[in-house]
Amino acid sequence: MKDRAEVVIIGAGINGCALAYELAKRGKDVVVLEKHYICYGATGRCGAGIRQQWATKENALLAKKSVEIFERLSEELGYDIGLRQGGYLIAIHDEEEMRQAKKNVEMQRSIGLPVKIISPDEIKEIAPILDPEGMEAIAATFCPTDGHANPFKTTYAYARAAKKLGAKIYKFTEVKDIKVKDGKVEEVVTNRGKIKTKYVVNAAGAWSKEIAKMVGINMPNKPVRKEALVTEPIERLFDCMVISFKHGIYFSQQEEGQILGGIPSPEEKIGYYTEPTFSFLKHMAYMLGKYAPPLKHINILRQWTGFYDVTPDALPILGETNIEGFIQCNGFSGHGFMIAPMVAKLLAQLICQEKLDMPIDRLSMERFKGKITKEKAVVG
Ligand SMILES: Cc1cc2nc3c(=O)[nH]c(=O)nc-3n(C[C@H](O)[C@H](O)[C@H](O)COP(=O)(O)OP(=O)(O)OC[C@H]3O[C@@H](n4cnc5c(N)ncnc54)[C@H](O)[C@@H]3O)c2cc1C
Incomplete structure (x- = not known):
């Protein structure tokens, strides 16, 4: 050394x-x-999701400028990083969230992001497997240049x-x-x-x-234990990352067809705890079924934990x-x-x-x- x-x-x-x-x-x-x-x-x-839809300008700008780099990174580094830009669809559940979403979208558009608020019908057009009623969504925001890369x-x-x-x-x-x-x-x-x-x-x-x-x-x-899971691969059903600030859920379909996602565990803990929990699996499976009913019967292959480094x-x-x-x-x-x-x-x-x-x-x-x-x- x-x-x-x-x-x-x-x-x-x-x-x-x-x-x-x-x-x-x-x-x-x-x-x-x-x-x-x-x-x-x-x-x-x-989850390696890449989202530019933030409420603070600092995060939105850092993410937007990062996307500009991600878009040319495979070429610059000489290796395919698996970038896919299928957008992020963020559920809006009530009027209070709608007010905040409008503020966020205004700021995001002011820095040049192509974000818009979409109706439940448009949610289904973007990802037909989603059930806006099961999601309890009155609308959503969508940014088509958001996406995912292989971490x-x-x-x-x-x-x-x-x-x-x-x-x-x-x-x-x-x-x-x-x-x-x-x-x-x-x-x-x-x-x-x-x-x-x-x-x-x-x-x-x-x-x-x-x-x-x-x-x-x-x-x-603070280190906070977070859990995630991945399912068996299935035929391509949707391209966007789906998330909700209220439910804390996020999920997307990977390049190879698996669904990867997470949700706050009912037993969420602060500290260096690494054990996965059954309550996370149950909660995530239930919510995934509500958001996307066709995924109800899919087999989960693996779950794991990792830490958020939370400020x-x-x-x-x-x-x-x-x-x-x-x-x-x-x-x-x-x-x-x-x-x-x-x-x-x-x-x-x-x-x-x-x-x-x-x-x-x-x-x-x-x-x-x-x-x-x-x-x-x-x-x-
Ligand atoms: C379940 C889960 C889902 C997530 N989803 C997303 C997502 O969709 N999009 C997104 O942007 N982010 C997501 N994140 C957050 C993201 O993973 C992290 O913010 C990011 O990976 C942090 O990268 P890092 O390089 O800063 O730290 P890390 O990847 O944590 O790397 C830190 C490294 O430091 C090393 N280290 C620690 N102490 C020492 C020491 N004393 N000596 C030497 N080495 C040491 C560790 O071994 C480790 O490898 C998610 C995180 C989790 C846990």
């Missing part, structure tokens, strides 16, 4: 690998340290491209400590040796809080801290796959002292000192 690198990234999920690529592309000497293997964390357990292929494509440009990714290498001298990061201590560095990027997902503690930073993030306002924590060289890239609260391409680009610009494509100051930890505005468009 190298004993020196200009930038050390902790965590080889989508964010760590995408950032390694963006930095290597800019000629930086980068090392990624991963305590298990690429995609071990939330990235390898996620493994995307992350490995970034990792492979980063390595080709000289980045090193050390698997089974756990960060145990970070040495700080005169308010600056100096060295990262791992189970396989030490690395002197100028920048440490905390891209450790649900474990980011533990990493931040190593430099004396106390973060408000108090459901917005990520990005950028510099009061420890010089210690950069945050975490707090993605359940949507860190879809915004990773733009987050990586922005943090690479920050580290390379380039002009940022969009400001990220409002996403630093400083915001928690004042009144925060919670992102309302969260699911699961």
Whole structure:
């Protein structure tokens, strides 16, 4: 293992690998340290939905600019990431949700997103298997450029491209400590040796809080266990991701035909709990049948758990801290796959002292000192 690198990234999920690529592309000497293997964390357990329909402009812009990158990523990285843009259909259940949806759509359209509010009949036109009555939907919003990519292929494509440009990714290498001298990061201590560095990027997902503690930073993030399932593959029935903020459900049909989705478990827990629950399976199966009756009799193949790294306002924590060289890239609260391409680009610009494509100051930890505005468009 190298004993020196200009930038050390902790965590080889989508964010760590995408950032390694963006930095290597800019000629930086980068090392990624991963305590298990690429995609071990939330990235390898996620729905990998890509949604631009957010309530806050920060999330909407990060997602929109990421979609622009996703659209050319297979070509740029030289590997097919499995991007499919079948849209996101978000159920609207009552007048209160309709008021919020109208506000969201107005903001989303103002930044150029082709979002619209659709009727129950249009819901059925887009996805005939859906039952608006069973969904308890009075309408929905729909953005056709939203979609889905394969999280493994995307992350490995970034990792492979980063390595080709000289980045090193050390698997089974756990960060145990970070040495700080005169308010600056100096060295990262791992189970396989030490690395002197100028920048440490905390891209450790649900474990980011533990990493931040190593430099004396106390973060408000909480690891929350989330469950997901996948069914047997079936003939293609629909192309969009279906979600509901009220019910917390999301599901889509994968490229190979399986239905993949999740819903908050009745036994949802904060902390590093990894056991899957039967109550999740029962609840998800029941709700899936209500939303899409033809899926009632489909066989479930597998269920699993993963962590959301949840912040108090459901917005990520990005950028510099009061420890010089210690950069945050975490707090993605359940949507860190879809915004990773733009987050990586922005943090690479920050580290390379380039002009940022969009400001990220409002996403630093400083915001928690004042009144925060919670992102309302969260699911699961
Ligand atoms: C069930 C589920 C469904 C989801 N669905 C979606 C979705 O549809 N769309 C979307 O955008 N997002 C979704 N998410 C959220 C998304 O998966 C995450 O926000 C995103 O993958 C975070 O990526 P990351 O690279 O920041 O972190 P992670 O993928 O969690 O990677 C962090 C890595 O850091 C490593 N690490 C931790 N501590 C150390 C240490 N001390 N030393 C070395 N390495 C360490 C871990 O092993 C891990 O591999 C979902 C999440 C879950 C759990």
